[in-house]
Amino acid sequence: MFVAWRDLRFAKGRFALMGTVVVLITLLVGLLSGLTAGLARENTSAVTGLEADRLAFAAPPDGRPVSFTDSAVGERAWRTWAGRPGVTAAEPVGIRTLDAATGDGRRTAAVSAFGVRPDGGLAPGTVATGRVVLSRPAADGLGAAPGDTVRLGGSEMTVGAVAGDASYSHTPVVWTSLDDWQHLGGSERDRPDGGRATVIALSTHGADLAAGDEAAGTRTLTLDESLTAIGSYQAENGSLQLMRGFLFAISALVVGAFFTVWTIQRGADVAVLKALGASTPYLLRDALGQAVVMLAAGTGVGTALAAGIGALLGGGEGAVPFVLDASTVLVPAAVMIVLGVLGAALSIRRITAVDPLVALGSAR
Amino acid sequence: MTLTLTDVTLTYPDGGTRLTALDRVSLHVAAGTLTAVVGPSGSGKSSLLAVAATLVTPDRGRVVVAGTETTGLGGAEKAALRRERVGIVFQQPNLLPSLTAVEQVLVMAHLSAGPARAARARARELLDAVGLADKADRRPHELSGGQRQRVNIARALMNEPAVLLVDEPTSALDHERGAAVLDLLAALTRERSTATVLVTHDRAHLDRVDGTVTMRDGRLTAHAPA
Ligand SMILES: Nc1ncnc2c1ncn2[C@@H]1O[C@H](COP(=O)(O)OP(=O)(O)O)[C@@H](O)[C@H]1O
Numbered sequence: 001m002f003v004a005w006r007d008l009r010f011a012k013g014r015f016a017l018m019g020t021v022v023v024l025i026t027l028l029v030g031l032l033s034g035l036t037a038g039l040a041r042e043n044t045s046a047v048t049g050l051e052a053d054r055l056a057f058a059a060p061p062d063g064r065p066v067s068f069t070d071s072a073v074g075e076r077a078w079r080t081w082a083g084r085p086g087v088t089a090a091e092p093v094g095i096r097t098l099d100a101a102t103g104d105g106r107r108t109a110a111v112s113a114f115g116v117r118p119d120g121g122l123a124p125g126t127v128a129t130g131r132v133v134l135s136r137p138a139a140d141g142l143g144a145a146p147g148d149t150v151r152l153g154g155s156e157m158t159v160g161a162v163a164g165d166a167s168y169s170h171t172p173v174v175w176t177s178l179d180d181w182q183h184l185g186g187s188e189r190d191r192p193d194g195g196r197a198t199v200i201a202l203s204t205h206g207a208d209l210a211a212g213d214e215a216a217g218t219r220t221l222t223l224d225e226s227l228t229a230i231g232s233y234q235a236e237n238g239s240l241q242l243m244r245g246f247l248f249a250i251s252a253l254v255v256g257a258f259f260t261v262w263t264i265q266r267g268a269d270v271a272v273l274k275a276l277g278a279s280t281p282y283l284l285r286d287a288l289g290q291a292v293v294m295l296a297a298g299t300g301v302g303t304a305l306a307a308g309i310g311a312l313l314g315g316g317e318g319a320v321p322f323v324l325d326a327s328t329v330l331v332p333a334a335v336m337i338v339l340g341v342l343g344a345a346l347s348i349r350r351i352t353a354v355d356p357l358v359a360l361g362s363a364r
Numbered sequence: 365m366t367l368t369l370t371d372v373t374l375t376y377p378d379g380g381t382r383l384t385a386l387d388r389v390s391l392h393v394a395a396g397t398l399t400a401v402v403g404p405s406g407s408g409k410s411s412l413l414a415v416a417a418t419l420v421t422p423d424r425g426r427v428v429v430a431g432t433e434t435t436g437l438g439g440a441e442k443a444a445l446r447r448e449r450v451g452i453v454f455q456q457p458n459l460l461p462s463l464t465a466v467e468q469v470l471v472m473a474h475l476s477a478g479p480a481r482a483a484r485a486r487a488r489e490l491l492d493a494v495g496l497a498d499k500a501d502r503r504p505h506e507l508s509g510g511q512r513q514r515v516n517i518a519r520a521l522m523n524e525p526a527v528l529l530v531d532e533p534t535s536a537l538d539h540e541r542g543a544a545v546l547d548l549l550a551a552l553t554r555e556r557s558t559a560t561v562l563v564t565h566d567r568a569h570l571d572r573v574d575g576t577v578t579m580r581d582g583r584l585t586a587h588a589p590a
Pocket residue numbers: 357362363364376377383384385403404405406407408409410411412
C-alpha cells in the first residue's frame with residue numbers, strides 16, 4: 001500500500017469525488033433498505049407475529065393464487081385440522097379491513113379487524129364478546145384508551161386493552177372475538193360454507209400437511225410464504241427490492257468504471273513499477289487495497305448518514321415506517337463494499353496486461 | 365558480479381515479417397566497470413538494455429545476470445531478479461507523481477521483502493550521494509529535469525544492484541549537467557562495484573568510461589578501447 005496510500009492523498013480531488021458518489025449511493029441504498037423493511041413490517045407484522053408456524057387458506061379454484069382477500073374457511077375446516085395428528089393448535093382467524101371510529105364518531109381510522117377465539121392465545125390481550133384489544137398504532141390513530149368505546153362496522157365495543165403493534169396491509173390491527181368479527185358487516189354469514197373465518201393458524205409438529213389440506217379443503221403455507229398472499233405486499237416489496245438491486249448494480253459499475261479509468265491513467269506508473277521488479281500480487285494488493293479504503297470510507301459515511309436520517313424519520317409522531325437494525329444498515333454497507341471491490345477487480349486485467357517494456361521508452 | 369550476453373538475437377514482429385533488433389550480440393561487463401554502448405537512434409541500444417533487464421526474452425542466446433542464467437525463468441522470478449540484482453536508470457526519469465524524492469528511492473525497499481528500519485536512512489544517504497540531500501521531500505513536479513534524473517539514479521541503486529543499466533541519461537540535459545551525471549555514474553560504478561552499461565547516442569563525455577562498444581543495425585560493430 002506504499003504507493004496506493006500516497007496516490008490516494010495525491011489525487012485527493014478525484015478520490016473525494018468518487019467517494020462522494022459512493023456516499024450518496026450508500027445513503028440511498030440505506031434509506032431504501034430501512035424503508036423497505038419498515039413498509040414490509042407495516043404490511044405483514046400481524047401475520048409474521050402470529051403464534052403459529054403455518055396458515056391454512058381456503059383452497060383457491062384451479063390455477064388461482066392463494067390470497068387473504070379471497071379466502072374463507074368454515075368451522076368444519078378448523079375442526080378437521082385440530083383433529084389431525086401432529087397439529088397442536090388450529091385457531092381460526094378472521095381478517096377484514098374496515099373503518100373504525102371513536103364512540104363519539106369524531107375520529108376515524110382504517111383498521112384491520114382480526115377476529116380470534118377468546119381462549120385461542122393469538123391476541124396480545126383478552127378479547128371477549130363486545131371487548132376488543134387495540135394495537136398501539138390503532139389506539140394512537142383513534143385516540144382511544146382502555147375503557148373507551150369504539151365503533152367497528154356499526155357495532156359498539158369496549159376497549160379492553162392496548163397492546164402490541166401488529167399491522168396488516170398498512171392498517172393497524174384491532175383484535176376482536178371471532179363472534180364479533182363474524183357479525184361485522186354481515187356478508188360473511190351469507191357464504192355457503194358458513195365463511196366463519198379467513199384462515200386457520202396452525203401450530204404443527206410433523207403433521208402430514210398435504211393430507212390435512214385434502215381432508216379440510218384448504219391450502220397450507222408457511223407464514224413467510226403466506227406474505228405473498230397479501231395483495232399489496234408482493235408488488236410493493238418487489239419494486240423496492242428491484243430499486244435496491246439496481247442501485248447495487250449501478251454502484252458496482254460506477255466504481256468499476258472509475259477504477260478502470262484510473263488504472264489506464266496510471267498505466268505508465270504501473271509499467272515503471274513492473275520494470276523495477278514489482279510482483280503482480282504486490283500491484284494487485286495495492287490497487288484493490290486502494291479501492292477498499294475508498295469504499296470503506298465512502299460506505300461508512302453514507303451508512304452513518306442513512307442511520308441518522310432513518311432515526312429522524314422513524315422517530316416521532318406520524319413517523320415514516322423505517323426499520324433501523326443490522327439487516328437494514330450493515331448488510332447494505334457490506335454488499336456495497338463487496339460489489340465495489342468486484343467492480344474495481346474489473347480493472348485487474350489492465351494491471352496484469354501492462355508491458356513493463358513501456359517504461360524503457362523503447363516500445364512503440 | 366557481472367553481466368554477460370552471449371550470441372543474443374532479438375526480433376520484433378514487423379508487419380508480416382520480423383525485424384531483427386539484436387543480431388548475435390555478445391557483451392561482457394565486469395563488476396566496477398562502466399561500458400558505454402553508442403550508436404544511432406534505432407540501432408538496438410534500448411533493446412540491448414531490455415534484454416539485459418529481463419524485460420524481453422531474446423529469441424536466441426544466453427543472458428547471465430549476476431550469476432543467474434535468465435533463460436527459462438518465469439515472470440515472477442524475473443521480477444525478483446530485477447528488484448534485487450538489477451538497477452535501471454530510465455531514459456525519462458519515470459518518477460511516480462505522488463511520491464517525494466526520498467519515497468521514490470524508498471519504494472524499492474517496499475517492493476522487496478519489506479522495508480527494514482534502515483531503509484529510510486539508506487534512501488537519504490543515496491539522495492545525499494547524488495547531491496539532493498536538501499530536496500528529499502519534494503515531489504517530481506517540484507524538481508528540475510537534472511534533479512529528477514538524479515533521483516532516477518538514486519532509486520536504481522537502492523537495492524544494491526549488481527548490474528546497473530542506464531538508458532541515455534543525458535538526452536534531456538544540457539552539456540554541463542550531462543557531464544555531471546556521467547561523472548556521478550562513473551564514480552558510483554566504482555564505489556558500489558556495479559557492472560554498468562551506459563547507452564547513449566552522443567559521443568560526448570565518453571572519456572569517463574572503461575570501454576565503448578558501437579551498435580549498428582542490431583550488431584555490435586566495433587570495440588573501441590577507452
Ligand atoms: N517493442 C517494439 N516492437 C517492435 N519494434 C521495436 C520495439 N522496440 C524497438 N523496436 C525496433 O527495434 C529497433 C531497435 O530499437 P531500439 O532498441 O529502441 O533502438 P535505440 O534504442 O538504439 O534507438 C528499431 O527499429 C525499433 O523501431
